[in-house]
Each structure stands twice: as C-alpha cells, then as structure tokens.
Amino acid sequence: MTTTAEETARADAAPTDAPRPYQSYVYAYPHKTAYRPLPERPALRDLWRDEPKGALSLYLHIPFCEVRCGFCNLFTRIGAPDELTGRYLDALERQAVAVREALGDGRDVRFANAAFGGGTPTFLDADELVRLCDIAELRTGADLRAVPLSVETSPATATADRLAVLAERGTTRLSIGVQSFVDAEARAAVRPQRRADVEAALSRIRDTDIPVLNIDLIYGIDGQTPASWRTSLDAALVWRPEELYLYPLYVRPLTGLGRSAAPLTDQAWDGQRLRLYRQGRDHLLEHGYEQVSMRMFRRADAPAQGPDDYACQTDGMIGLGCGARSYTSSLHYSFEYAVDMREIRAIIDGYTATPSEEFARARHGRRVDGREARRRHLLQSLLQAEGMPLDDYRTRFGSGAFDDFPSELAAFAARGWLEPCEDGPRLRLTPEGLAHSDALGPELFSPEVRAAMAAYEPR
Template identity: 45%
Template sequence: MSQPASPYNEELIADEAFLKSWVAGLKSDPYRSYLYSYPHKTSYRELGTKLPLSELWSKEQAETFFLYMHIPFCGARCGFCNLFTLPDKRVSVHEEYVDALERQAVQLAPFVRHKPMARFAVGGGTPTLLEPRLLDRLFEIAEGRMGMNPQNASISVETSPETVTEERLAVLKYRQVDRISMGIQSLVESEVGAIYRPQKPDEVENALEQLKLAQFPIMNLDLIYGLPGQTVDSWLYSLNRVLAYEPEEIFLYPLYTREHTIVKPEQIRKQGKDLRLTMYEAARGSLLANGYKQYSMRRFAKQEAGTDKEFLPYGCQEEGMVGLGCGARSYTRGVHYSSRYGVSRKATESIIADYVAAADYSFADYGFVLDQAEQKRRFILKALLHAEGLALYDFSERFGSSVLDDHPELQMLIRTGLATLESGLLRLTDEGMAYSDAIGDWFISSEVRHLMESYVLR
C-alpha cells in the first residue's frame, strides 16, 4: 500500500504557534489509545489470498523466535476487558481447545523449528483456569512439538488470584517458568466491584503469599488507576500493599473503556485526565523511591533475580512472533496475522468453534501486510515508547534511510520537550513518557487509522 507524503515540513515544525497548538492537543487527551502493538489488531482484514505459512516463515529474518500461546478462557469477563476471551469454566471445552492447539502446532512446527525459541509466553484469558494436567500439556506441546528448550528460553505465564493453587504452581515450577504475571487491578473491594471483577482482597493476598513462597525469578503484578470511585489515596493503598510482597516487576495501567466493555466511557470521564495523571505521577514517584526502574509508561522493574538459565537473545524490535491458539497474533516482518477478533460472547464462541473444528492451520487469511513505510513506523514505535529509545543508527542500518528525513515530525517531540536527541538516541523525557499513549496514537499512519476507525467489532 502506498503512503501519502508527510504533511509536516521544516517551516511548519519550526512554527512556535503550531507547536504550541499541537502539544496542547496532544495533552488534552493523554489516554486516547493504548497502542501495545502496531499495526493495531482492529486494522486487520481478510487477506486477498491465503498466504502459506511455509513461505511466510521461510522468509523471516529474525534469528530467534518468540512462541506465544493464547488460552481464550476466563472465569468472568471484567468490566474493562475487550480482549479475545470467553467466560467458560467447562473442562470439556478446555480439553477440546487444547486438542486443537496441538493439531495446529503439529502443522506449524515444520515451518518454524529451523530457528530456536528464545521466549515462550502463555496468555489469555486466564491460562491457569485450565486443570493442572491441561496446563502441563501446553508445555508438552511447546517442547515436544515446537522445539522450545526450557533451559535457554525465557518462559512467562499469566494467572489470576482465584486460579493460584498448589497443584498449578507445581506444574509451573516443574516446567521452569521464569515469570509469573497476575492481574490484581485493585485491593479495594468497592473498586474491583465497580469494574465487575469477582475477587476479594483476602483472595488476592492469599494468592500473593503463595506466589511469593513459590519463588519464581520474576513475579509481575498489574494494577489499574482511574477506576470509578478511586482516589489518589486508595490508589496508593493498593500499590503499597503490592509493594509489601516485593515483586520484581509492576505494570501500571490507566483504565480504558472500549466498544463492548461493561464499564462505559462516561464513568471514566468523571475521574478526569488530570486525576489519572496525578495517580500516575504519584505511583511513579513511589516506585522509583523503592528501587524500581521505569522501562515504559507502564512497566517498572527491579533487577531480575538470578537464574541458572542462559537465555537466547531476542531483539525487541525483531519480529518472529509465532502465535498458537485462537486469538493469538503472529508477527513476521512483512505480515501480521491471526484469527478473527471478537468481544461479545456470541462472536467469541463462534470464532473459537471455527478454530476447534478446523482441519487446516497452514495458511494465513486474516491480518495486515506491512509495506516498508509501515515497517518503519512499527520499528520507530517499538523503540520510542520504551525507555531505551530509538537509535538512529539502528533505523538507518535496517532501512537504509534517515529516520528524521523519513519522519521529520519526530522533531516536534524534541522541540516541545517531550523527547531528547543525544548521541544519536531519540528518547522520551519523563514528561514524554507520561504522554506516550497519546504520542503513539498521533504516530499511527492515515491508512491504519482509517482501517481502525472503520472496523466493526462483534
């Protein structure tokens, strides 16, 4: 697809009135979009022709791959959730799904086993909703079918307070999981009730105690700010309770609502953007004071605990994301693909049923084809929105052009104090990091934005 010429030029970028207006507009809505991947999944469409996975993966240039499994089941849908997940606790449904996942792995493995798996992650949904024997099967598939070696791969699994049991933790420890991630969101009962999350503070504390005793190298905990009825004091109460367990990693998420979520936008608007910014700044200050380092607007971490493993390298700006399961996305440099996406119960049930009934998983027919212009935007965003920043040399090395020539509008970040350029490294300032969601949204191409805005979510 062809991209229009940049609407920015040196004269416009140097115009102080324009810059003042631009940055004011950016800051007026700092939580307009959470761009955790680019292009966004709502830009995916039916591909013109089925693309054989054998061809896609034979051309992939990444030296190592990242294996991701998606388990699209949970105990209940939270009020803020628009992920591809289905509230369904039936063991028979889970077993059928894992059977299909293994069939998919058998078909996909010949195309990707020529390179090692440096990372393996299981997400959802709630993977630990599965019975221990089915949870263990996921690792059998990763190792036996996909060639993942637990001795040199970083392994991460998501869980939830109600599914933390001794039996499940025993499986994860035996399978050499390095990182366990649990969504808590809040330890104030009225706040989790406001987002329709069925959990009690005592249940969370019990799960935290079990995870701490299990001694995974990395325990990651997720919290959400901007919840209905939340105050700065109640937000910091939840954060301080979490800090008492000394997690190696903490993610702070602002509350978003989207189409088909139970919590509605007007409930967030009552909080206001200024209050959410105050909550972010208060939590950031507390985490830095407690020895955490900031890696993005959301991620704060301490030095990782020791491990006997020698992890294979995997570059964050590389592709090679091998997705298994309904709802998993796969990323090659030129094509991103997945199953269809839905949020409503009817849509997710239908999509999962099609996946389980499928006989052929050897092609991609739904996704996004990235031309070089979109590959450049992805490369920029994956670096710029993280603390390590964008190395201008790395961009030139990959694409053979200057990033500031291709995207002169990036200079606007520098001229408004949202970023710095030093020694060939473009990095967001502390203020820029606070507005990184708005910056990411601003940098979306017109083609991708059109697709996102015209997407009809089921």
C-alpha cells in the first residue's frame, strides 16, 4: 500500500470540494456529544432482555491520570485525593452487580473480550488492580484468562508490581501512550516525560509475559519535523511492538493546548499532518507491519489475540465506570460527558455516591434506529483497511449499501477514496481513502446526529 510520489502529488491536488482531512476521530457512532438525558430512565433489565448476549464486550473505565496531557479531551482527572480510588472501586463494584443482575443469570451471557481503559488504569496500585480484576471476574462473570484482555498504561505507572498483576490475571495486550520519543516534542504536547523513563517502562513491559505490546505515537506536534518523526518511529521499532498506533494531533476546546495556544487549524497544518502520516505509514509497511486502519498497524508475525468472536457492528458492549458507554441494538447509554476538570470531578463524585438501585437504569444516551444502525455498520466496517463485505450488509439490513448511501459513496469514489467494487464482494477504501478517514467518517453522520453534536455545549 505504499504511495508513490505520483500518487501523493495527485492526492495533494485533490478536488477543491474535498473536506479538510482532519475533522473528527470516529471511534464510535453516535458520538457522546449527541447523547442526551433519558427522561424515561429505562431499566437495564428491559433494555437487555431480548438482546443477544453470547459475545459481549466488557469495558471498565478508570478516570484517573498522574498528569493530563495538553491534547487530552478524555474523561479523566489528575490525581485521586482522600482515598478516591477506593470509593470509585466501591461504586464500580455496585454497578457491576446491578448490571449483571440486569443481564440475567442464564448461560447465554458470555463475554468475548475485555478492556481496562481510562484515564490510566495503572494509576491504581497493584492491590487495587487485583480488586479491579476481581470485580470483572466475580461480579460480571468475565473469564479474563480465557478472552483477549487489553489494558492501557503510561510510562510512569508501568511499574513491575502492577505489570505482574496484569500478566498473572491474563492480560494479552498492553497499550502504552508514548506519543513522542523526543523530549522537546513531549514538552510541546504538555506531556512531561523523559525518553529514558519511557525506555525503562518499555523494558519492564517486555520482561513480562504479556504477548502484545502496543505503542501510541502522535504526529503534528508543534516543532515536529520529518526527521524527528523518523526518530520516534525508529525508537518504537527497536522494541518490535506487535502493534503501533499513529494518531494525528488534535487541539480541542477545554484541553491544555486549546486553552493556551492559538488553534492549529490552518491548511498548512493539515498538509504537514498528511505528509507525516504518509511517511509513518510507509515506514511501518517497509518494516513488516500491516495496516489495519488509518491509525492501527500490526506486525505481520504478531501472535493471534486468542478467540475473539466479538463483532463491533452487531454485538453489545457493557461499560462500567463513569466514563464508559454501553451499547444495545437500540440504545447507546453512559453517564454524562465532560472535558473541563471541574465538571469531571463533579461527575466522578456523583458516581461514587450513586446507590445500587440507580445503576440499574440508563440515564444518558441516544436511541439508535434502523437508519442509524446502517450508518454505524458502514462506518465501523469501511474505516477498517479490510473493508466491508457487501453481502454481510445486505444480509443484516435487507438492502445494499450503494442503495442506502448513494450520494455519500459516489462522492467518496469521485475523490479516489474507494476501490472500484460496486459489483464486487467488498467495499474497501484506497490508501488515500484511509488517509482521509477523519474526513470520510463525519460525512456519514446523519443530519440528526450532526444537529445534536452542534447543539452540545462543551463542559
């Protein structure tokens, strides 16, 4: 999939009506900013009664970090005073019990994979991580040692005792946010770290039995050059990570960079990020990695992640924690969303005081009808390098993708973003289509979701 100079020149000369390449990272649809309070507060038992529950995904959210990076707009707070982590785990356990009761006790409830995210789950100390795993296993029924388990960490919290707990409890994938191996770039991203500390953390991770290491890197940082980007790429490759994620930098409202710097939104920055993306993509492809999505690259000889029969387009998700979301076929729900630190602290405090009976109802979310389900299926399939089997779409919805989205797919094809395949077995993006995933994805949002997101007031 390496792009030639001629192909790059053609991409740089794209039609003037093409949208800007960096609009929104589409990792879920509809986005949380389209969620609203649910006045009827439906009971989880009713929501899940008729849902398939044989291949659920389990996500536990820990909303704490030792620092907050300048680009971060995730639901997380700095530090946890006054034994807050213990109170948070108490609430997480109450929620897990309530949710498991709502799912029912039948043998049809099974989890196909699990993840601990945040924030930084390894902000918890080793004993607290043991308790977190116990909550997942004893309160929800997930068998962590039998399914893929992914955990996020940071250089400062990837300590030997924490890693030992995660390895012993069956973690199969550890993802560490490095972002840059160049200290000056880390400072520019308001991420206080030293390369020596990053390397020490990576060494500790490689000393464990966790089979898959993922390293996150960011391109588009102020002062970053092709040479310094190559430095970070090569420094990451030394560790032969099974996975690498390459993220474009975004500057969002209410983040550290958003408050302290003029927004970097001009076309020159777009061009810089596209060039760095292509450089990083081609470098990884040349070093034995396969592209899975715009962001994700997997080493060709990486070990399998074990039995993973969860399909993100159709199967449900159980999210525990105040920043987690849950999915049924007709409703996506969560707690309130915020970026501002004061708002986040208030939401976390409210979560820790929530009684058990309140966890048995959905309070904040968005209904997903058949039209939105089609959009979600197309989005989550098309943004993967392998694309979407057209027969799968027709089997699920009884119609064809080109019938349901004629104008959108025609526009993508006109821009050179789609491989010719209207009569073929699979709908797939071209290399430049993948490069423009953050423009393509938002164009598939429905007018109703767009309006809800536009009306959202950042908090």
